[in-house]
Amino acid sequence: MSASQNDGNTHFESLKMFAIAPVCASNQPLVQIKRAQAAISFIAFSLLCLASHAQGVRPEVVASGLQHPWAVAFLPDGRFLVTERPGRLRVVDSAGRLGKAIEGVPDVAAGGQGGLLDVVLDADFASNRTLYFCFSEPANVGNGNSTALARATLGPDMSRLNDVRIIFSQKPKVSSSAHFGCRIVESRAPGINDKGSGKPDGKLFLMVGERYSRMADAQTLNNHHGKIIRINKDGSVPPDNPFFGKAAALPEIWSYGHRNPQGATLAPDGTLWMHEHGPQGGDEINLPKPGLNYGWPIITYGENYGGGKMGEGLTEKAGMEQPLHHWTPSIAPSGMAFLTSERYGKAWQGNLFVGSLKFAYLDRIELSAPYSGKVVRESRLLSEAGDRIRDVRQGPDGLLYVLTDSPNGKLIRLQPTP
């Protein structure tokens, strides 16, 4: 069966308006209480409700007509920068108008899961115009490819990329159209502020997949398959990386034993959170620590496509890390963001949001503490529309934005409703 069954091109076109039913509707405690006391109690109860339950959300389409959009970044002037998987980078304005394809994007190996994938702006973009993007990089010779990370500056009129430089290229290149991974996270020092994190520390994390056909490589350190990469913003390798200077290990590796990560974000305490596709079942959330082994393909809560155990059918093994959370059946996760704003009420602040491609919803994940701890509850948002969710981000306005995966993909803003 295909490696890309959960990540293919199935799409749904309808978008129905939808809101979460309010939870606080009962005034049962008021029975048999004097009228004056009842009024006070009711007000107190209502305030409690407002404090503890978010209002609903209403999806507002900002833009449509995007061809398999993969990632969105927020420009300082209120416009959006969106990647489209076939290889385009576009500016989208607040009225939903799509700009021309920005010039200077390198050739991408478009096809299957490959193409132009993630984009993030440097924390100092407003002054340095620098951005980072990752994509499926074709080999110079032959039909191989691999995931590459580039930096560039965006020209003043936003019509072209300048100073494009590849700062990481996954080794080796193989002939595959699957499991590129490809999410970029700008690392930051711990600290909570209105942006939800501390100062950038000059490092980038890149999630890279094991290319499906090379899954065993995820367990060896002489290649970049199924790894999390950590590099400096100029492409050099930080000397405090776990395998720096070690023989038979590539120094860019931060952690290993990963499968196909398509979502990653930083918690305000500086911790990297990511998720990865399992095979059939066993999608995982992990908090990768330096030098540790996350188990693929030796341990997994999933099974082979079509059934049957993976390898020896193990779910745990000494020396291999357990996921924070796993999904069976697979939801085919893509995109990951913490909500740091209070725009949806206190109950949502500190929640984690993950898109599901396979079941077409946005997963709201409540944790045992804001930005940390275990998963205690999940709820499905936007499921009425049937759109595969490719990316989720918090905008500078504190609202959540998602991209839907289809030939007519949309950028959607989630408006809180009373």
Ligand SMILES: [Ca+2]
């Ligand atoms: Ca694992």
